[in-house]
Amino acid sequence: KAGVTQTPRYLIKTRGQQVTLSCSPISGHRSVSWYQQTPGQGLQFLFEYFSETQRNKGNFPGRFSGRQFSNSRSEMNVSTLELGDSALYLCASSLGTGSPSNQPQHFGDGTRLSIL
Amino acid sequence: GENVEQHPSTLSVQEGDSAVIKCTYSDSASNYFPWYKQELGKRPQLIIDIRSNVGEKKDQRIAVTLNKTAKHFSLHITETQPEDSAVYFCAASSYQAGTALIFGKGTTLSVSS
Numbered sequence: 001k002a003g004v005t006q007t008p009r010y011l012i013k014t015r016g017q018q019v020t021l022s023c024s025p026i027s028g029h030r031s032v033s034w035y036q037q038t039p040g041q042g043l044q045f046l047f048e049y050f051s052e053t054q055r056n057k058g059n060f061p062g063r064f065s066g067r068q069f070s071n072s073r074s075e076m077n078v079s080t081l082e083l084g085d086s087a088l089y090l091c092a093s094s095l096g097t098g099s100p101s102n103q104p105q106h107f108g109d110g111t112r113l114s115i116l
Numbered sequence: 117g118e119n120v121e122q123h124p125s126t127l128s129v130q131e132g133d134s135a136v137i138k139c140t141y142s143d144s145a146s147n148y149f150p151w152y153k154q155e156l157g158k159r160p161q162l163i164i165d166i167r168s169n170v171g172e173k174k175d176q177r178i179a180v181t182l183n184k185t186a187k188h189f190s191l192h193i194t195e196t197q198p199e200d201s202a203v204y205f206c207a208a209s210s211y212q213a214g215t216a217l218i219f220g221k222g223t224t225l226s227v228s229s
Contacts, residue, residue: 004159031215033215033216033217035217042205042219042220042221042222043160043205043207043217043219044219045216045217045218048214048215048216055214055215056213056214056215056216058216090159090160092215092217094215096215099211102147102148102167102209103215104150104162104165105150105162105215105217106162107152107159107160107161107162108159109158109159110159
């Protein structure tokens with residue numbers, strides 16, 4: 001089975017711009033969760049999508065949003081970029097059905113976003 | 117909300133020694149505790165996980181123990197090898213939080229030969 005695929009791997013943007021990141025989950029996985037990884041804050045949960053609906057959300061401003069398509073692929077959008085948004089953005093997929101809180105999540109390689 | 121503390125932040129061992137990383141959590145409703153290994157520039161890789169109805173789980177040289185009363189869980193690596201060198205993250209989630217994993221800050225393990 002192919003793993004979780006994230007595109008692009010690297011992005012450079014300037015303050016005020018917006019960006020869209022993409023994540024294709026493992027085949028058969030219907031849940032996609034997004035995380036932000038920074039040296040200072042570590043790994044922080046952004047939100048989770050299941051069956052095209054946001055099912056859970058972390059403590060990030062409304063500039064961070066996402067969506068999920070019928071094939072379970074997910075996109076994350078960040079608007080009005082700030083310097084502090086520079087980070088590695090990781091997505092993770094899991095089955096999502098049954099008891100979602102204790103299902104293994106498998107990560108992609110991430111998108112490294114740099115804000116100038 | 118949930119808070120996960122991880123210790124130590126760095127750990128250096130000789131090849132063949134054992135390594136232990138400890139995590140504590142605050143939410144007694146947490147019921148799932150995975151451990152991830154992240155090598156430099158690579159994705160976090162799930163190496164072992166444990167659910168709240170189990171006290172210990174082993175997979176070859178890796179084991180995880182859970183003490184629900186004390187709200188802590190630990191990763192044990194025996195017979196360490198240089199390829200075990202990486203950053204290790206513990207995490208916790210609860211039924212109420214769904215898939216949201218709350219991560220510890222990570223432990224940088226260095227295994228010298």
